[in-house]
Amino acid sequence: MLHGLRAGFKLRHHRPMQTMFDRIWDRHVVAELGDGWDLLWLDRILLHDLSGGRALRDVAERGLRVPHPARVFATADHAVSSAPGRTEGSFPRGGALVRSLREECARQGITMFDLGTGGQGIVHVIAPEQAIVLPGVVLACGDSHTCTNGGVGALAFGIGASELAQALATQCLPQKRPGTFRIRFEGARGPGVTAKDMILHAIHRFGADAGTGMAMEYAGEAVRALSLEQRLTLCNLSIEIGAKIGMVAPDEVTFAYLHGRPYAPKGRDWDAALADWRTLPSDPEARFTRDEVVAMRDVEPQCTWGTSPEHGAAVSGHAPRPEDARDSAQAAAWKAALDYMGLEPGQRLAGTKVDWVFIGSCTNSRIEDLREAAAMLQGRKVAPHVTAWVVPGSEAVKARAEAEGLHATFRDAGFEWREPGCALCVAANGEAVPPGARCVSTSNRNFVGRQGTGARTHLASPATAAASALAGAIADPRA
Amino acid sequence: MTPFRQVSGPAIPWLKPNTDTDVIIPIQDLLRPGREGLGERCFARLRYREDGSENPDFVCNQPPWRGAPILLAGENFGCGSSREGAVWALMGMGVRAVIAPSFGDIFLANCFQNGLLPVRLPMAAIRRLAAHGGGNASVTVDLERQLVIAPDGEAIPFATDPRRREALLDGLDEIALIQRHAAAIEAFRAQSEAERPWQ
Structure with a gap:
């Protein structure tokens, strides 16, 4: 109870000199566990066919129920055929996974964006599309590209099967607070340069493990100028620079994208949410564990040549010697x-x-x-x-x-x-x-x-x- | 979770940087339920030839290292996909400790969930361990004392997160541990939903 009250105190007070990441993290601390560990509240959990059904069965086999099924959303994406006119039977081994996920979701009362319903899709495409992910939320999913969702200003990270079962059983996860790594992209995008080229350039320059133990924030003029969808692309490759988390501060572009989408707040809730979301961005004086600048004049359209995302080059360039x-x-x-x-x-x-x-x-x-x-x-x-x-x-x-x-x-x-x-x-x-x-x-x-x-x-x-x-x-x- | 205290044996030298979890276990092997048989598929694309026979050039197929309990690796081991099957496959092949300069964050978390010990050492120390080479040179990884003992007796200290170390030594159950905070979780939920109903 004491921990809950302390966390509640943090909910109301805006601390200056904070990064967006730390602000959102602090708002979600249920209990401090010592040695830099916190028990984090998860606003949302996403499931997909490859691991979702199994994780829900793991919870059930322990005699537990998912305590907050309205905070959990599922879809089928990894193991479904993409052939025109496909059904779940088009790839039988995947069909078994989809059926298992469907049955377990029904048992727990979890919303599933099933095949052919108009809402199915890649889990990190549908979460922003449906406004399941919102600025300031903490979201976890058993997939490393969960970092994509940070493009709306959420704290979103990928987890393995064990952590997924823990999350589903308790709506919380013990996590150690990572450091923070900001990359500012300064200047304007040149011809043919997209968010994909910006992040591939950064991975090549800083290395595939530069973000290990870090939460990335992407900022600067060129990021502000990106559409929301391009910001999702930018954050998507955070795991390829080594970071579980990547974020872009929410702004008018974010709000315009989210407004009116199925799970976005409505009416007075929208107004209150908007006021809250405007407090999220990192303070101008906030200090990051690591802070780097990429000059956009150095960023050309990219094409990797090798077998690690850090094996990058300009498409006009060469494989190395x-x-x-x-x-x-x-x-x-x-x-x-x-x-x-x-x-x-x-x-x-x-x-x-x-x-x-x-x-x-x-x-x-x-x-x-x-x-x-x-x-x-x-x-x-x-x-x-x-x-x-x-x-x-x-x-x-x-x-x-x-x-x-x-x-x-x-x-x-x-x-x-x-x-x-x-x-x-x-x-x-x-x-x-x-x-x-x-x-x-x-x-x-x-x-x-x-x-x-x-x-x-x-x-x-x-x-x-x-x-x-x-x-x-x-x-x-x-x- | 399988508790971990100490392990001794040959250490497989696999010093390439950026070994991703796709290489450790192909996704196609994770479409069936359960963990049984994943050890056979660990490093499958390197370990077997196209006809399914063993690739004698791959280090894990060579006599001193077949079934060895320790893996020496390069930077960013376990990067990429969050698949926990990578940990199950390594453990299924007999690996109990991986020594590398750095690990993918999600893989690292998955190791601790299962009792596979990831040990961070500088590359220079890993090269020294690898230089002891084949034969029956035995390396010891001791979590209680947080020491790696090289075949020549050199003791190399390492640090492990205290919370993770305690969990590994005792084989703690994380769900039970979280449930101890049930009252705080419920209080947090109520307050959070009152303050930010959209969240």
């Missing part, structure tokens, strides 16, 4: 990556022949991503040797795109227009890029085997992916 590595370990890692990717040291990226193009994933499958790609494709044709897929992030994105006629643009160009899900980002649904094939992908991970055994992944923006599909080779979207 191992002799230029900082030490023998990096040289060995670069050599192994070049071998796997089938690239020569120093090879020019643009012009490298491509077999597949994938536009989709929780990184880049929202309506603006599809518009960006479609604008590039208008009246043009995908190179005949390229298999090109577009997988909208949700049923709502798909419906919106079809209302705008984007599906026709994609199909006329030679893209397959498919059904929402994670699809080729994670290859857990029976779909995969074939061994040895080279794929320009708008997803988030170029790991060995990620898109299929032996698949070679180049991460890029939707515009760069579309340009590459047309050229049949890695291509600069500015060309």
Whole structure:
């Protein structure tokens, strides 16, 4: 009780010189556990087909019930087929997971955005789309790209199966407070530069483990100028810089995006929420554990060349030469990556022949991503040797795109227009890029085997992916 | 959770940086329920050839390190996906402690949930441990004393978060621990819902 009252005291008082991250964290401390640990209240928990059903069964097997089912939302995304006209039976092993999730959600009274209901989609696409995630909330999900949701100014993080069961059973999680790492993107975006290029540039510059033990905040003129959907893309790759959490301060762009969405507060609640959300951003004098500046004049459209998201380069650039590595370990890692990717040291990226193009994933499958790609494709044709897929992030994105006629643009160009899900980002649904094939992908991970055994992944923006599909080779979207 | 106190045995030298959890366990192996058999699939893309036979060049298939309880790794081990199956697969293959300069945050949390001990040491120390090489050179990881003992007797201290260390030594149950705060949780919920009903 004492802890509850103390936390309540923090709820009412705005402490100056605080980061947004620390302010939201402090508002959610149920009890201090010592040694830097706090018991955190979770406003929202998200579930997906790959681990959701199992986690709910784990809770039930302990003889427990989910105490706050109205704070939990589920969908099917990882293991569902993206084939046109798909059903849950199209990929039978995934169908079993979807049915299990559906049954367990029904048993607990949890809302599920099921296949074909108009609301299904990639969990980190539908949470902002439905306004399930709001500024200032703490949200957890058994998926590492939960950090995406920080784009609305929430504190959102991924967890494993054990923590997910704990969260579902108690609506709380013991967590150790991470440090804070701010990256300010100063200056204006150059031609063809998207949020995807900004974050890939940052991962390349600071390294894939720079954010380990940190919560990221992205700020600066170029971030303020991003749409809400682009901010989600920016935060999505926080885990690829090593951080569980990535955030952008909420502002008028955020509020305009959320207003009127299904789970957004209404009427007087909206007014009160708005007043509260305006108090969230980091104070001007707030100190971060690490603070860096990226000058936007240094950020060009990006394309990764290797097997870690830190293996980045400008799409106009080259794969590296191992002799230029900082030490023998990096040289060995670069050599192994070049071998796997089938690239020569120093090879020019643009012009490298491509077999597949994938536009989709929780990184880049929202309506603006599809518009960006479609604008590039208008009246043009995908190179005949390229298999090109577009997988909208949700049923709502798909419906919106079809209302705008984007599906026709994609199909006329030679893209397959498919059904929402994670699809080729994670290859857990029976779909995969074939061994040895080279794929320009708008997803988030170029790991060995990620898109299929032996698949070679180049991460890029939707515009760069579309340009590459047309050229049949890695291509600069500015060309 | 399996308690952890001390483990001794050969230490697999796998010093590549950025070993992601997709490499540790392919997602396709996590579509079926349960943890049984995941040890066989640990590092499957490296451990087996296309025809399914063992790849003799992969270190975990080589005699001194087959089934070894300690893994020496490079920076950012366990980065990427949150899949806890990566921890279950490593433990299923016999690994009880991973020594690396840094770990992916979610993987690190998952290790402690299951009794797999992640030990942070500087890369130079890990290279020294790896240099002792094959044969029957045995490394000891002692959580009570927070020491790694090299085959030549060098004792290398390491730090573990005190809360995590206590949980590992005692094999504590986290849900039971959270439930001790039931009254505070309920008070927090009521107050939070009153102050921010939209949240």
